[in-house]
Amino acid sequence: MEFISPAMESYRRLVRRGGIMGDIISPSRLGTIIRGDTVSTLKHIDERSVDAIFADPPYFLQLGSELRRPDDSRVSGVDDKWDSFPSFAEYDAFTKDWLSGCRRVLKENGTIWVIGTYHNIFRIGKIMQDLGYWILNDIIWLKTNPMPNFRGRRFTNAHETLIRARRSRDSATERFNYWDMKMLNDGKQMRSDWLLPICGGSERIRDGGRKVHSTQKPLSLLYRVILSCTEPGDTVLDPFLGTGTTGVAAEMLRRRWIGIERDEGYVAASASRIRDYLAAEKRTATSGAPFELFPARRAEKRVSMGTLMENGILRAGMRLTSADGSVSATVNADGSVSMGTVRGSIHELAGRASGRERANGWDYWTLSIRGKVVPLDECRLIFREEFDEIGE
Numbered sequence: 001m002e003f004i005s006p007a008m009e010s011y012r013r014l015v016r017r018g019g020i021m022g023d024i025i026s027p028s029r030l031g032t033i034i035r036g037d038t039v040s041t042l043k044h045i046d047e048r049s050v051d052a053i054f055a056d057p058p059y060f061l062q063l064g065s066e067l068r069r070p071d072d073s074r075v076s077g078v079d080d081k082w083d084s085f086p087s088f089a090e091y092d093a094f095t096k097d098w099l100s101g102c103r104r105v106l107k108e109n110g111t112i113w114v115i116g117t118y119h120n121i122f123r124i125g126k127i128m129q130d131l132g133y134w135i136l137n138d139i140i141w142l143k144t145n146p147m148p149n150f151r152g153r154r155f156t157n158a159h160e161t162l163i164r165a166r167r168s169r170d171s172a173t174e175r176f177n178y179w180d181m182k183m184l185n186d187g188k189q190m191r192s193d194w195l196l197p198i199c200g201g202s203e204r205i206r207d208g209g210r211k212v213h214s215t216q217k218p219l220s221l222l223y224r225v226i227l228s229c230t231e232p233g234d235t236v237l238d239p240f241l242g243t244g245t246t247g248v249a250a251e252m253l254r255r256r257w258i259g260i261e262r263d264e265g266y267v268a269a270s271a272s273r274i275r276d277y278l279a280a281e282k283r284t285a286t287s288g289a290p291f292e293l294f295p296a297r298r299a300e301k302r303v304s305m306g307t308l309m310e311n312g313i314l315r316a317g318m319r320l321t322s323a324d325g326s327v328s329a330t331v332n333a334d335g336s337v338s339m340g341t342v343r344g345s346i347h348e349l350a351g352r353a354s355g356r357e358r359a360n361g362w363d364y365w366t367l368s369i370r371g372k373v374v375p376l377d378e379c380r381l382i383f384r385e386e387f388d389e390i391g392e
Helices: 006-016 038-042 088-105 121-131 178-184 219-229 245-252 264-287 305-310 346-354 377-386
Strands: 023-025 031-035 050-055 106-116 134-143 159-166 193-196 235-238 256-261 319-322 328-331 337-339 342-344 365-369 372-375
Touching: 023 264, 031 245, 031 264, 038 088, 038 256, 050 088, 050 219, 088 106, 088 121, 106 121, 106 219, 121 134, 121 159, 178 219, 178 305, 193 219, 219 245, 219 305, 235 245, 245 256, 245 264, 256 264, 305 377, 319 346, 328 346, 337 346, 342 346, 365 377, 372 377
Parallel strands: 031 256, 050 106, 050 235, 134 193, 235 256
Antiparallel strands: 023 031, 106 159, 134 159, 319 328, 319 365, 328 337, 337 342, 365 372
16 A cells, blocks of 8 residues: 555546546655646645645746856756746746645645745745745755856855745744754754755766756755654655655655656656665665765765765664664664664763763764674765765
8 A cells, every 4th residue: 555645645536537637656655756737736736735845946047048168168057948938927927826836735834945046036935925925934055066157257156045934924833843953953053054065976867977957956955954844754745846856855754745747857767766765775774784875965074963864874763883782772864863762962872871971972883884883983984985075
């Protein structure tokens, strides 16, 4: 029996009856991809049935000509047909339609996240407020490795903005996993500026060297978004799924998910990517090794448990043991660890286990990697070997 949401079941009944055109691809027990138009598909999902929405809509970059580097080589930018609109009026109408659909299906205590650049985020914010959404935060994603400004006429665009909002000012209080965010940030309150790399390296989905999607988002970004506002078993909706980053992050965190995508190539890439992740996770579960399908890429000197979780080097449920094997702990999704009912940082629990206030958890705890027991600190070495500071 498939583990699906009530929203997804209602959509499938319509498809079986021929009520809507579209393909449904179920690459996992938790998630489903709908190949179809975003606006029309949203009309067939139950009202107030999803717990969270992450939307990465077209940015409408309005590129007048192709971009070139000083050596005259072409820059692989966003020149896709789906990002083209005849006018601001038509872009605004499209934005209002899909945001209205999202507001209808979002639960009373649900959260919506919308990401964009200076090209579109201000227009989106106004439309959201006009529709009744209540904005909670604007999150600045600071890119550690942004694409340079090749023409030298503007500041380098080194960030994108995420709007975090709920259905209305008067709707039920939205879920916010404050302590999970704090633990993910190494015990410090999570701020609204997030320093994360752009998607590249092995994480970037390619076809013969060519980027499959021009604006693929990094896994670390979606991991943080989903962890912040949902619980295991909740339903996450992505109305512009692209190459499936939301699906991978939801699978990692054991959330149900629905992805809507009209492009056949992106649908195929998403389904393949999810299946690859599940196959790799199954192999790791039997070997005890950390999952490394997406090598970590983050140009920060400090490497926290949260960083290792967001980038897939560690995963929830992994078992840590003391060097002598007498004490064990379980890794949680937010980077904390648990011993029975006691929960805290790796340092707090290492101290408790050794009879001190705190101890160095990186040295105290060990785990099995490819059949070999090594200090937890080995995971930070894996991370540092993989990251790359240079943008694409």
